[in-house]
Amino acid sequence: MTAAKDFTLAELIVVAAAEAWRHDGELLAVGIGPLPRLGVSLAKLTFAPGLMLTDGEAMAVEDPVPLGPRGDYKPRYSGWMPYGRVFDSVWSGRRHAMVTPVQVDRFGQGNISALGPFEKPKVQMLGVRGFPGNSINHKNSMFLPNHSKRTFIEGEVDVVASVGFSPKRWQEGMDRSKIEIGMIVTDLCVFDFNGPDHAAQVLSLHPGVTFEQVQAATGFPLLQSSAITTTAAPTEEQLAIIRRLDPHNIRATVLKGNPPGVRTAA
């Protein structure tokens, strides 16, 4: 396991994202978007062989499908996973997705529905899609490519699509025990909502990033985990797998300017 010297921030994020699924055992694992998808594929191939993946449509695969045009590559199917079974997996809790909300708040709530008033949005986005059902039933991690106060906002998200720990949203008798927010991976750090009373706490800072810098880019208070560390650099072995899974280098297009993995002081 040789730590690489030369890697991009996108590659660092893929390796950090993979960690979200480390202890999941066997379940349907989904990374939505290129970096989360590479992350879940890397996890499956290196330390989490129990994960079940799909071809991005309706078939289960054991070998992760590379991103983009496939050329001669033909996926081999191990099972069937149409949307009907996806919902069954969601509702039974046997799924862990990494998703990208546009807004996230201090309660861990996420918004992909709309910005501004719901009745007449300033910006219509995707709608709530499967977020309400996913978030009340199974573990969800998040990837946000642009850590700022516009994404990690000060108040509550404009539309609560994925649920969280805001007390006013819950009545007595409703079961909140199945809500589980996993890792939040951003372009600055990795954090979770597992501090006291579900407070946000930073687990690791990307190389060259300070805690103060992350706090200044976040609309709500952050704690530092007692074990706070620097996000691990990819190994050469991990980079080789990532290159094989992303032969068209789609990962280079995710973050503006495709920055290097180690920030140097400005």
Added chain:
Amino acid sequence: MNKEMTLKDIVGELRDGMVIGVGGWGPRRKPMALIREILRSGLKDLTLVAYGGPEAGMLCAAGKVKKLIYGFVSLDQIPIEPYFRKMREAGGVEVAELDEGLLLLGLKAAGQRLPFLPTRVGLGSDVMTYNPGFKTVKSPYDDGEVLLAMPAIELDVALIHTTRADRLGNTQTDGPDPYFDELFARAAKKTYVTSELLVDRLDKDYSDKAKSSLFERYLVAGVSETPLGAHPTTSHDAYGWDMKHLQTYAASAAEEGGWQKFFDEYLAGDEKTYLERVGGEAGIRALPIPTF
């Protein structure tokens, strides 16, 4: 027994104000020929229920929709349907935005003739806020859990595109995912089907494909042969979505009078002229099925 109908016959059975469910999923397997016939008709004040693709945007753009009930409205590679976005940002149409699974449960409840199905989905989210009619129930058992009572979504009609059908109303649907066509058919008083191919009896030539039947023929009130009738959406395994055409459509939403121009250029007239205008049979059949 012969359930064959023309597109015009089917649209003739629809009425202003009806609740219409549309099968398929985003830009996949939408009964677009039938939607185009509705766009050419005088129908109005419809309540549309769908995992929406271009049919939802087009019917909104044409002013046919009074209320839209959706799990999403998306063209996939164009993540937010352009006319849906335009309509929403203008506050133009009454909407019920549902979690995708809640739409499934609402249709399932209707098909089972139940008033609701209990679920945790939606609790704690703004789905509860913006669907103010939704009510909760308390489990009558010892757990006493409070759940959303997802109300049945009863449809007057369901419109569904299939791969093969026969004149008795049997259908077969190819492709990797059945989506929720079955639930739309069960939730509806009547289901009208369009099909790439129509034969007298599926059992005679397609007996080996019987497992690809998604719902019973007793649900099917009429069937129309509409080869290429899902264009510009994917119809497995015959042709993929026409993203170039969808981009032209999306671009029209940004223009003044864009919808009318798009309608005149492509949709006015009949299906024969439509198919010629969008590249003809050979062009459509050459559209690759997308991979992800």
